[in-house]
Amino acid sequence: MHTADGPGRTRTTPPRPLAVESLFPDLAAHRRTATRLHPRPGTPGPHDSHVGGPLLWPAGEPWPVCTTPHRRAPGPGPLPLLALAQLHARDVPDLPAGPDGCDLLQVFWCPFDAHGPTGYGMYVHLRWRRAAEVREPTAERPAPGAVGFDGYLPEPCLLHPERVTEYPYIELLDGELGAAVEEWEEAQEEAADEDGDGDGAWLPTYQSDLSVAPGWKAGGHPAWNLTGPGTMDCDACGCPTELLLTVATNEWHADTRSWIPLEDGPRNPTGVVVGNHGRLNVFACPRDPSHPHGFSIQ
DSSP states (O other), rough: OTTTTOOOOOOOOOOOOOOOHHHHHGGGOEEEEEEOOOOEOOOOOOOOOOEOOOOOOOOOOOOEEHHHHOSOOOOOSSSOOEEEEETTTTOOOTOOOOOGGOOOOEEEEEOOOTTTEEEOOOOOOEEEOGGGGSSOOOOOOOOOOOOOEEEGGGGOEOOOOOOEOOOOOOGOOOOOHHHHHHHHHHHHHHHHHHTTTOOOOOOOIIIISSSSOOSSSEESSSOOOTOOOOOBOOTOOOOOEEEEEEESSSSSOOOGGGGSSSSSOOOOTTTOTTTTTTTTEEOOOSSSSSOEEEEEEO
């Protein structure tokens, strides 16, 4: 994969400040890997995995559009969707399998908050394909036209995929394990308050440093910081879905600094803003990846 800052340049998450499974051995049963995508501004081509770059799109294939009426853009007909991201399975180890052997995921969204039951929601469209079957890619893509919010316009970025280990969001841990982790979490926070004396003392916590990685990623565990844990079952078969992709406003937050890569730490390299500076979790059915995807803004 080409990078904007030289071949072979990587992004490296620092080691976790504590070996969490040594504290709570039962967490081993909940361990998952995720691929942090680490998007950074660059000049991606149609054959790269990227955010905001040109897609490997077959010449002559209709571009996806949004047909919902948009209050802030009266008059236009169907609006071309914006190309948000393109992920090749060869580059992203934790990208779940696509339907029928598809190895390329292309992500689109509408540049207006005008969807869903409230009329103010997002519209996201996913397209799976086999990369090798695109023999004549088009060099053009539709102009975005009207855009309701600049946060829908991604900065072209190359990716620097890195695999990390994750554990479930704290409120999803139940029984004795959940109680033990919450008790330890509270003790860490109290100790930081007592030792800090207002000077900003830091001690690692499960929620911020040991469980769910911030930023753009494929696979792993979802965060539920806005709504609290919810169920996300497949609309087609009722099977519990699994996290496919996280699209994040920020690569890190004030309470997740331990996840900043050793090489650099831009907070919003893509220019994307999700909801109220949050993240979009995209879920897929593990039983049949052709089933409709689920979405949650956190």
